[in-house]
Every structure is written in C-alpha cells, then in structure tokens.
Amino acid sequence: MSQSVNILGATGSIGSSTLDIINAYPEEFSVFGVSAHSNVEKLAEIAMAHKAKCAVIADETQYDALKEKLKGTDVEVLAGAEGLKEMASEPVDISVAAITGMAALEPTLAAIENSKKVAFASKECLVGAGKIMMDAVEKSGTVFLPVDSEHNAIFQVFETAQHNAIERLILTASGGPFRTRQDLSNVTTAEALAHPNWDMGKKISVDSSTMMNKALEIIEAHYLFNMPAEKIDVIVHPQSIVHSMVEYKDGSVLAQLGAPDMRTPITYCLGYPERIETTGDRLSLADMAQLNFEAVDDVRFPAIRLAYEALNKGQEACIAFNAANEILVAAFLENEIAYLDISAGVEYILNTAKYDTVKTIQDVLVLDKEIREQTRSLIQTKELERLRA
Ligand SMILES: NC(=O)c1ccc[n+]([C@@H]2O[C@H](COP(=O)([O-])OP(=O)(O)OC[C@H]3O[C@@H](n4cnc5c(N)ncnc54)[C@H](OP(=O)(O)O)[C@@H]3O)[C@@H](O)[C@H]2O)c1
Structure with missing residues (x-):
C-alpha cells in the first residue's frame, strides 16, 4: 500500500x-x-x-x-x-x-x-x-x-547496543568555498553561496562557508546520538565522499560513503528499514583521484570552537548560538553586515546574552525571540563595526 x-x-x-x-x-x-x-x-x-x-x-x-x-x-x-x-x-x-x-x-x-x-x-x-x-x-x-548526510552516515554505522564502546563520532566537513582562502574580510554573498560540492538553500550555503553548518551539526549530533561534546570531532574532507564516521574502542572506524547528493540520505529515510533504489548520483571510487583529510583551521573558522562552548554552557546557549546566527546570516544576505561579522556577532551574543533556564517549548520560543532582538540591535547600533575595528 x-x-x-x-x-x-x-x-x-x-x-x-x-x-x-x-x-x-x-x-x-x-x-x-x-x-x-x-x-x-x-x-x-x-x-x-x-x-x-x-x-x-x-x-x-x-x-x-x-x-x-x-x-x-x-x-x-x-x-x-x-x-x-x-x-x-x-x-x-x-x-x-x-x-x-x-x-x-x-x-x-x-x-x-x-x-x-x-x-x-x-x-x-x-x-x-x-x-x-x-x-x-x-x-x-x-x-x-x-x-543531514553526516548524521545519516553516523546513523547507518552506529551500533546502538555498543553505545559504551563508541570512542567518538567523526563528522566530516567539506571546508566550504573558503577552505584555502586566507583573507575573508571582503567575501561577497555570491562567493559565500557558491559551495564547491553541494547545491543547497541560501542559509545552509552561507553556514557551510563559515563552518557554522558544521558547528550546528556538532550540537545536532550531541542530541541525536546522546553523545557528550568531547566525543564529537570534526575533520575536513574536501571531496565530501566519506559522509562521517564512528570510531569504536576496539580501533574500528566505520564510515558511510556516497556521492555528494542529498538524494542518497533522503532515499535511505524514505525507504527505511528497506533499502530502495536512489534517483541520485552513484559514487565511482575509480573516478576519484584521492580522498583527503585535514584538521579544521580554528582561527579562520571560529564557529567550531563556539559550538563546543555553547554545548558546554547548555541548552540556553545553544538557542542563543542558533538564533544569533540566523539573524546575522539573513543580514549578511541583505548586505547589511560584512561576512566576518557573522562569526564575530555569534561569539559576542554567546558571551554576553543573559538567560533563564528553559524547560518548555514556550520558554525556548521566548528566549529565541529575545536573542533575535538582541542580535538585531547589535547590528543596528553598529557595535559589530566597533568589534571589527
Ligand atoms: N539543502 C541541503 O542539502 C541540506 C542538507 C542537510 C540539511 N539541510 C537542512 O534542511 C533544511 C532546509 O534546507 P534547504 O537547503 O532545503 O533550504 P531552502 O532551499 O532554503 O528551503 C527551505 C524551505 O523551507 C521553507 N521555509 C523557509 N522559511 C520558512 C518559515 N519561516 N516558515 C515556513 N517555511 C519556511 C521554504 O519556503 P519558500 O520556498 O517559500 O521560502 C522552503 O520550502 C535546513 O534546516 C538545512 O539546514 C539541508
């Protein structure tokens, strides 16, 4: 049926x-x-x-x-x-x-x-x-x-019964369009939207360029797989073929591979628990010259460090982290702020926002709204320009 x-x-x-x-x-x-x-x-x-x-x-x-x-x-x-x-x-x-x-x-x-x-x-x-x-x-x-291709990959190789034997989750990141660009001060919206491997909506494309996307994914993995922050790592993998990995304490590292095409994880979800044929691209390893891996550059991409800070501070900080980013990305897309203001603004809000403990959905929505207002006033008061100077 x-x-x-x-x-x-x-x-x-x-x-x-x-x-x-x-x-x-x-x-x-x-x-x-x-x-x-x-x-x-x-x-x-x-x-x-x-x-x-x-x-x-x-x-x-x-x-x-x-x-x-x-x-x-x-x-x-x-x-x-x-x-x-x-x-x-x-x-x-x-x-x-x-x-x-x-x-x-x-x-x-x-x-x-x-x-x-x-x-x-x-x-x-x-x-x-x-x-x-x-x-x-x-x-x-x-x-x-x-x-999400990374979490879908982890889901496919995550042995729930072996939760205690999992040493770490390793999220792969393409590194986005600016992986090798040193000076990010004059990035335009068109440059930030041009992802090398994935064709996606505007918000996630900008997030991939700042590595805020990977930062959000660290927090997403924490909740989805009930893993503490210290057991979640990120590694840059420019080809986006290995979608993520799980390392077990016996030294085995299990990975899921596939073409960079969202139709694979979506097909997996629609068919689950059956495996059905995808309409998406297939992976040809023979056509791949090489698969590379490198460490994240925390200086050019502070988002990853900020995600761990938010996770360690708790749920309220994660709300602030996300809400500030949403407002700053929208402002960047409207050419209201500079590219580097996105990460700087998120860090500023994360360090200065005050909040009560959230327990209910209503609490979440109220705090989310407050942080959005604080971020908008950060943009309007030109405080970001002062931070940049
Ligand atoms: N694209 C990917 O490859 C990818 C991969 C992994 C995860 N994701 C996640 O999937 C989600 C969607 O990404 P996407 O790339 O598909 O984005 P997208 O192309 O921008 O599409 C977003 C969809 O949500 C609707 N929408 C936007 N704002 C809304 C609002 N305030 N209320 C109700 N509907 C709203 C849009 O409607 P309109 O068309 O009318 O604006 C559109 O249908 C994001 O959370 C993203 O992080 C995406």
Missing part, C-alpha cells in the same frame, strides 16, 4: 530532492501535504503535480494568492503557523521536516507526535530545543531518521 508523505518545506532544496525520489515511486508513496514560506507559484505547481490533499503557505499574506492558484482543484489551502501545525498533525506515514531555521520547531514537533516516521533535516530547531525534541520522539515512538 502507498505510504502518505507530508513535506514541510516542499519548495526548498531538500523538498525538491524528496519529490524527485517520490516521482520515481508512484505506487509506493503519495504526497499528502506540502508547505512553503512564501513561494506561492512553486507550491501550487507542486501541489497540483503531486495531487496533494493539502498545501500550506506559512506567510499568511499569501493565502489569497495560493487560494487563487489552486482554484478548481481539490487541494485544501491553509496558511500561517496554525495551518502548518494542522497539516503536520495529520497521521501520515512519513513526514519530511525540511523547513529552514527555528520556524521548523512547532510543525516538526507536531509531525513527531503524529507521523509514523520523520525524516529530519531542520537542524536549527534541534540545536535550539534538542532535549525537548528527543523527549518527544521517545514519547511518541516515531521512527526519527536524520537526513
């Missing part, structure tokens, strides 16, 4: 790769719901092409436009945070959580509570609310599978 699928963030890069795989399996998967933030055109196209039952536009001002585009079809049109939650609460077989940023938190939690399986890409919300989310996974019993 066909499995029903909700795609939160259907118009994005992960959403498109998911739809590409679903297209190849018309008997096995059927799209139930699709969502976007504001891309009405693409969302309507996807909803019609896949005969979705429901389409949600998160930006409520676009509701009428989407309704108009889907006039005469059977697609139910919803909007806003409530609409997203309603769609994510449907008891579907699979939810693909691929909304960028903390905005993914509430719909992803609804999906965790109501879907049989969740293919999870939205790392930012796990960074901000890791314990709450993993508790929700345990409570609901949903099968929670990481889409």
Whole structure:
C-alpha cells in the first residue's frame, strides 16, 4: 500500500530532492501535504503535480494568492503557523521536516507526535530545543531518521547496543568555498553561496562557508546520538565522499560513503528499514583521484570552537548560538553586515546574552525571540563595526 508523505518545506532544496525520489515511486508513496514560506507559484505547481490533499503557505499574506492558484482543484489551502501545525498533525506515514531555521520547531514537533516516521533535516530547531525534541520522539515512538548526510552516515554505522564502546563520532566537513582562502574580510554573498560540492538553500550555503553548518551539526549530533561534546570531532574532507564516521574502542572506524547528493540520505529515510533504489548520483571510487583529510583551521573558522562552548554552557546557549546566527546570516544576505561579522556577532551574543533556564517549548520560543532582538540591535547600533575595528 502507498505510504502518505507530508513535506514541510516542499519548495526548498531538500523538498525538491524528496519529490524527485517520490516521482520515481508512484505506487509506493503519495504526497499528502506540502508547505512553503512564501513561494506561492512553486507550491501550487507542486501541489497540483503531486495531487496533494493539502498545501500550506506559512506567510499568511499569501493565502489569497495560493487560494487563487489552486482554484478548481481539490487541494485544501491553509496558511500561517496554525495551518502548518494542522497539516503536520495529520497521521501520515512519513513526514519530511525540511523547513529552514527555528520556524521548523512547532510543525516538526507536531509531525513527531503524529507521523509514523520523520525524516529530519531542520537542524536549527534541534540545536535550539534538542532535549525537548528527543523527549518527544521517545514519547511518541516515531521512527526519527536524520537526513543531514553526516548524521545519516553516523546513523547507518552506529551500533546502538555498543553505545559504551563508541570512542567518538567523526563528522566530516567539506571546508566550504573558503577552505584555502586566507583573507575573508571582503567575501561577497555570491562567493559565500557558491559551495564547491553541494547545491543547497541560501542559509545552509552561507553556514557551510563559515563552518557554522558544521558547528550546528556538532550540537545536532550531541542530541541525536546522546553523545557528550568531547566525543564529537570534526575533520575536513574536501571531496565530501566519506559522509562521517564512528570510531569504536576496539580501533574500528566505520564510515558511510556516497556521492555528494542529498538524494542518497533522503532515499535511505524514505525507504527505511528497506533499502530502495536512489534517483541520485552513484559514487565511482575509480573516478576519484584521492580522498583527503585535514584538521579544521580554528582561527579562520571560529564557529567550531563556539559550538563546543555553547554545548558546554547548555541548552540556553545553544538557542542563543542558533538564533544569533540566523539573524546575522539573513543580514549578511541583505548586505547589511560584512561576512566576518557573522562569526564575530555569534561569539559576542554567546558571551554576553543573559538567560533563564528553559524547560518548555514556550520558554525556548521566548528566549529565541529575545536573542533575535538582541542580535538585531547589535547590528543596528553598529557595535559589530566597533568589534571589527
Ligand atoms: N539543502 C541541503 O542539502 C541540506 C542538507 C542537510 C540539511 N539541510 C537542512 O534542511 C533544511 C532546509 O534546507 P534547504 O537547503 O532545503 O533550504 P531552502 O532551499 O532554503 O528551503 C527551505 C524551505 O523551507 C521553507 N521555509 C523557509 N522559511 C520558512 C518559515 N519561516 N516558515 C515556513 N517555511 C519556511 C521554504 O519556503 P519558500 O520556498 O517559500 O521560502 C522552503 O520550502 C535546513 O534546516 C538545512 O539546514 C539541508
């Protein structure tokens, strides 16, 4: 029988790769719901092409436009945070959580509570609310599978019964577009968006260039695999073929390899526990001249050090880390701040933010909002320019 699928963030890069795989399996998967933030055109196209039952536009001002585009079809049109939650609460077989940023938190939690399986890409919300989310996974019993290629790789070679025999998780990082560039003071948005190996959304592309993406992934790995910070390492691997590794105390290092194509981990998640054919690229080791590994340059890329600091400080610092980064990346993409201000601003917020202990989702959302406001005022008061000087 066909499995029903909700795609939160259907118009994005992960959403498109998911739809590409679903297209190849018309008997096995059927799209139930699709969502976007504001891309009405693409969302309507996807909803019609896949005969979705429901389409949600998160930006409520676009509701009428989407309704108009889907006039005469059977697609139910919803909007806003409530609409997203309603769609994510449907008891579907699979939810693909691929909304960028903390905005993914509430719909992803609804999906965790109501879907049989969740293919999870939205790392930012796990960074901000890791314990709450993993508790929700345990409570609901949903099968929670990481889409992120590194965590998907670790998941595939992680022997749960041998948790105590795991020495460390080794996350690989491509090093991004500036791996060998020494002077990062004049980086443009176009340069930061040009990732050498992966074709991704804008936010994650900038995060890859600053290595904030790997920093977020360290925190993501901590929560997903219940591993302390000191057992999570990062190594630069420019070819993005070895997607990550687990080292056991007997000296064995288990790795998962594949072409740098997100359709492999997404196919793994959709098919799980079966292994099904991917529509993505295949790895040809014979065509690879070499696989290289090198240490992270902590001076040019302070993000990795900051992630460990945030983890050691606790959940509240992780919220601050993520929220500050989201605001600073958006400001960089709008040409409001310089490239190096992203890491400098995150470090400043991490060192200066004051917060109470967070216990509930409401606490998380309140702190997230406060940090966003603090980061915006950091940008407006030109404090960043002073930090740079
Ligand atoms: N791309 C990758 O290869 C990759 C790999 C690993 C993990 N991830 C993670 O997967 C997530 C998605 O990445 P992506 O590259 O697919 O991003 P993307 O191409 O920018 O797509 C993001 C999707 O989320 C929607 N969205 C954005 N902001 C939203 C909001 N405030 N409320 C509701 N929906 C919103 C977008 O709608 P609109 O189109 O209307 O803006 C779009 O559908 C991120 O957390 C990223 O870190 C991505």
